[in-house]
Amino acid sequence: MTTPNVVLHVADVHKRFGGLHALADIDLQVEEGQTHAIIGPNGAGKSTLLNVIIGKLAPSSGQVVFDGAILTGRKPYEINQLGIARVFQTPEIFADLSVLHNVMIPALAKRDGAFKLNLLRSLDSETGIRQEAEDMLEDVGMHSRREMAAGSLSRGDKRRMELAMCLIQHPRLLLLDEPTAGMSRHDTNTTIELLKKIKSRGMTKVIIEHDMHVVFSLADKISVLAQGRIIADGTPDQVRGNPKVQEAYLGGAH
Amino acid sequence: MTVMSRNDLLLFLGFTVVVLAMPIWLHPFGAAYPDLLQRFMIYGIFAVGFNILFGLTGYLSFGHAAFFGVGSYAAVWSFKLLSLDAIPAMIFAIVISGLFALIIGYVSLRRSGIYFSILTLAFAQMSYNLAYSVLTPITNGETGLQLTLNDPRYLDRAMFEAAPGQPVPTLLGQSLGGFAGFYFCAGFLILAFFIAQRITSSPFGMMLKGIKSNQTRMNYTGFNTKPYTLAAFVISGMYAGLAGALLAVTDPLAGAERMQWTASGEVVLMTILGGAGTLVGPVIGAWLIKYFENIFSAINENILHRFFDFLPDGVDNVLVAISSKFVGEGWFLTLGLVFVLIVVFLPGGIMEGVRRIAHLFDRSRRSPTKPGKATPHPQPAE
Structure with a gap:
């Protein structure tokens, strides 16, 4: 199922915390060299998804495959040694x-x-x-x-x-968890410039972000997460015009 | 191996000179007699090793006296079974305490923070009770393990007739009493300091500092931190074993009280008092505590009366009554007070005080900033 240029494959991942279904049916394919953004309203499960990828949380079912290696069940240091680095929300x-x-x-x-x-x-x-x-x-x-x-x-x-x-x-894959959270506009812009600069190096990136300005200036592909599910997937333009996304952000979240 | 940096070399040479010249410069302080000097060396080694775990890696062990005690017992057993020579005893003690630290460390390091401290304390108290009562055939319980004329000493007897008289530890046939014992211990302190210095400035030492600073980042950076912390634990356990063995060399009697929690707490105090995470701080802390312990515990009411003699009778008696609580048996009261003052006003220990004073001088001289020392934040031991 994994095509040759898919470097990270989150396959059918579910995560439950007690009765809460934090992630349901997540299927995500990140292609080599791309910047893949995951967006969604607060509590959509973005950070949970990142923590499942990096090995901090074990999924209730499903698995994460990186370049042919199953990440699920591995320790953070092993995942890093496979070539995945992570930037945290708070440095x-x-x-x-x-x-x-x-x-x-x-x-x-x-x-x-x-x-x-x-x-x-x-x-x-x-x-x-x-x-x-x-x-x-x-x-x-x-x-x-x-x-x-x-x-x-x-x-x-x-x-x-x-x-x-x-x-x-x-790293072959760089995970960024809200890299501009809590930053001034100026700092945000310099960070975007920096991320654009490293984009030219062909590194694959998964970025979780709140700030739409950041997302639309960086991402090649966007997945929209709402209530633990991926509700839309595609290029920035496709996502921008998607009615379901607008509902999740404007109405559905309330 | 590569050469040391110039600063490291200077620090090492300075330290060596200070240690070797102790019988001279401690003379005015009335501390230049071998028995006390040996203790300075021994507890210096203990504190240097403890600092590798606590100061560098950030794991506060409350049970290091267990390794100190194991080192002592192992050394005495080596004297009894193998030879009165100190070298096999030291090797034996370091190996045994290292193994002991490996087991205790493996279990204790499954937790960090306060739980780690409590686990080490529990293991140390278990070791103390084992030594005190359960393992009496090995430790001779309350009386303590001693050398006797009838010890087998297989190595010695295989090579030559055992000398008559009370058996005492030797080094290649030379007695280790008096200043010979001091220089023997001093050699080990200098070696221990050198190794600690190498560790601190090695990539391994950097990883330990990284673990102390942010273990989460270490994990997400690709380091398996467990073997690093375990290695630090075992190394500091071996240091403690070495110190315990030296105490047995200078006085071949190993007792269980050496493993009690007060002894574990003492090395924590020494390290914090001098400055955890610095190289020389723990040694200075050990020296000061042992020095003042020696002075304060020797003072009694008669001496106090003579000291306050110049005062009127009533005042004299009140002062003696108060101050007598802080000397002799009450020495720990003084130690506790000093410790509280240090932690409140100088959390970085004496070394921080030294740095602050140096900084003050620097500023008052308004010297042009040296390019190599541009670090605005004090970074001990680098």
Whole structure:
């Protein structure tokens, strides 16, 4: 059933929390190199879906297949090692460490795998990794702040650094959970620019977003989620004109 | 292996000089006698190792005295069964305490935060009770494990006739009493410090800091954090075992009280007092606590009376009555007070105090900012 260019396939996934049917009958195919947005009103199940993909939640039934490998039942670190990186709604960063070290850590995970008892080398001798991290910070425009403690960055910069932490791993799939949530208009725009820039690298992205401005400027394909079901699927133009979507956003949610 | 950075090398050399010269510079403080100096070394090692788990990885163990005690018992057993030489005893103690830490760590690390702390405390108290009563054939219970003339000492007897007289631990035939014992322990403290320094500045050490800072991010970044935390746990358990073994070398008697929760709590205090997460902080904390324990617990009412002699009689008596509660047996009251003050006013411990003072000097001199030290946020041990 999986066609060769479908890299992520969420197959017939259901998720129940007690009596609540949070996700029903989700079937989602993400094609290689595309930016696939998942939108929907509050409580539609967007974050639940992302958590099922990333392995934080186990689906009640169904499975998630990434490039031929079943993700269901795997631990987050295993899923990352398969080539999936995630940006969180609230940036998950190493607040006590410097920006440079924040970016070096994922690079080491990519090179050394899930565990390596690497205690005789000095970090200073990791010049290759360091250079890689500095180049990455240059790319996202944060090189001048590399020695700062990550916790003291502005929210927009934390997000950009988190993005750099994901990008340095060259993931095949990048999951973004509301990457512009709580950001000022200015920060939102710089984040969109940055995401457009990495789009040209051919990375597959799944993006969950509230902000329609962000969605329509980035997405190749959009799936609309309402009350745990996908009610529409297609290109931005198709979705925009879909009456069911308008109902979910304007009337049905009430 | 690669060369250390210049700062690391300077810190290491400075530390080595300070340690080796202790008999000289501690003389004015009345602390330059071998027995106390040995304890400085031993508890310094204990705290350095504890800091790898607590300061670096962020896991607060309340049961590290168990590994300290296991190290002591293992060393004494090595003296009894194998040889009076200290080297096999140290190796044996480190291996046994490492295995012990592997088992306890494997179970305790299934939880984090307060549950982890409680699990380690429970294991340590179990170990204490085992040593105190259940395992009497191995630990000799309340009396403590001692060396006797009739010990088998297979290795020694295979090689030469056992020397007559009370058996004492040796190093290649040399006695380890007095200052020889101090330098023996000092060598281990310097080595322990060096290894901790390497770990801190290694990619592995960085992962431990990452785990302390944000374990969720570590998981989603592709790290299996379990083996990292377990490795940190075992390494710090081996440090504790080494310290326990050294205590048995300098005084070949292992008792169960070494494993009690107060002993576990003491190493927590040392690390926090000095500055958790820094390299030298825990050592300084250990030294200060052992130094003041030595002084305060030796003070009694007579000494206090002489001290307050210059005051009128009534005042004198009141002051003695109050202050006598804080000395001698009451030393822990003083320790508790100091600890509260540190945690409230200097949560980063003495090292934070040092940093603040250095910062003050920097500012008052208004020196041009050095490019290498542009980090606005203090980052200990990097």
